[in-house]
Amino acid sequence: DQQVKQNSPSLSVQEGRISILNCDYTNSMFDYFLWYKKYPAEGPTFLISISSIKDKNEDGRFTVFLNKSAKHLSLHIVPSQPGDSAVYFCAASPINSGNTPLVFGKGTRLSVIA
Amino acid sequence: DVKVTQSSRYLVKRTGEKVFLECVQDMDHENMFWYRQDPGLGLRLIYFSYDVKMKEKGDIPEGYSVSREKKERFSLILESASTNQTSMYLCASSKGVVQYFGPGTRLTVT
Numbered sequence: 001d002q003q004v005k006q007n008s009p010s011l012s013v014q015e016g017r018i019s020i021l022n023c024d025y026t027n028s029m030f031d032y033f034l035w036y037k038k039y040p041a042e043g044p045t046f047l048i049s050i051s052s053i054k055d056k057n058e059d060g061r062f063t064v065f066l067n068k069s070a071k072h073l074s075l076h077i078v079p080s081q082p083g084d085s086a087v088y089f090c091a092a093s094p095i096n097s098g099n100t101p102l103v104f105g106k107g108t109r110l111s112v113i114a
Numbered sequence: 115d116v117k118v119t120q121s122s123r124y125l126v127k128r129t130g131e132k133v134f135l136e137c138v139q140d141m142d143h144e145n146m147f148w149y150r151q152d153p154g155l156g157l158r159l160i161y162f163s164y165d166v167k168m169k170e171k172g173d174i175p176e177g178y179s180v181s182r183e184k185k186e187r188f189s190l191i192l193e194s195a196s197t198n199q200t201s202m203y204l205c206a207s208s209k210g211v212v213q214y215f216g217p218g219t220r221l222t223v224t
Contacts, residue, residue: 009154032211043118043204043215044157089157093211099164101147101172102213106156 003027004092006105015114019077023090023105026071030092034102035064035075038087047088048075080112117141118216120205126222133192135219137205145208146188148172148180150201151218157204163188195223 005024013019023033031052036044050057050064050073057064063076077084087109091102121136139146147162149172159172161180169180177199181189188207192199200223206213 034212036215041123041218041220043206043218046212046214049212099145101159101162102211104157106154 001026002105003030004090004103004105006088006090006108008108009106010109010111012111012113013080015082015112016079019075019080019084019110019112021075021077021088021090021108021110023073023075024071025073025092025103027092027094027103028071029094030103032093033064033066033073034091034093035062036089036091036104037084038089038107044089077110080110082112082114085110085112118205118207118214120203120216120219122219123217124220124222126224127192127195128224129196131192131195131223133195133221133223135190135192135203135205135221137188137190137207137216138186139188139207139214140186141207141209141214142185143207143209143214144185145213146182147206147208147213148178148188148190149204149206150174151204152201160190195221197223199223 034049035047037047038044066073087107089107090105118139148160149157163182179191203219205216
């Protein structure tokens with residue numbers, strides 16, 4: 001049973017436009033959420049995170065929004081650039097501790113078209 | 115900068131061979147993880163360890179074992195490699211919630 005779902009396997013966006021990647025979760029015990037970016041033949045790299053006490057976190061072109069009541073988070077990339085083309089994984093943690101493994105979604109492949 | 119290294123980027127092994135994948139981190143992290151990534155299946159946790167000589171099964175431990183004799187090193191062992199273990203293997207380490215990943219090992223079992 002998937003606790004973290006990324007329902008769009010792929011997304012194509014024009015360069016300069018906004019990319020919105022979505023993630024839904026089912027476990028109400030999750031209280032910390034992360035986004036990772038992965039290029040082919042490389043390991044995932046941490047991108048941005050958000051705690052459940054916030055509803056928005058921004059870092060440059062990347063913003064994550066959290067809607068706890070809907071158990072939904074999204075990653076916004078503005079403006080999108082060709083170098084953003086990668087697979088994006090959403091991940092969740094039940095407590096703010098590394099002892100509990102992250103639960104990952106299956107990923108969304110973003111293609112930014114020049 | 116956190117550095118997680120994996121012993122090989124690409125590996126080709128034959129069915130039935132014993133395979134060792136090594137992972138080393140230089141940040142004194144307590145927690146280490148092994149995942150495999152397959153198309154359409156995302157990252158699946160094989161084993162993790164939150165201390166030296168400690169190990170916990172993840173979601174898909176069958177056919178794998180691990181060893182953590184030193185804090186910085188976490189090894190994944192395929193006791194008898196099979197073709198369905200062809201995959202990208204990713205190691206990660208963490209102190210808090212954020213996990214830091216190595217570059218991955220693309221293993222092909224023929």
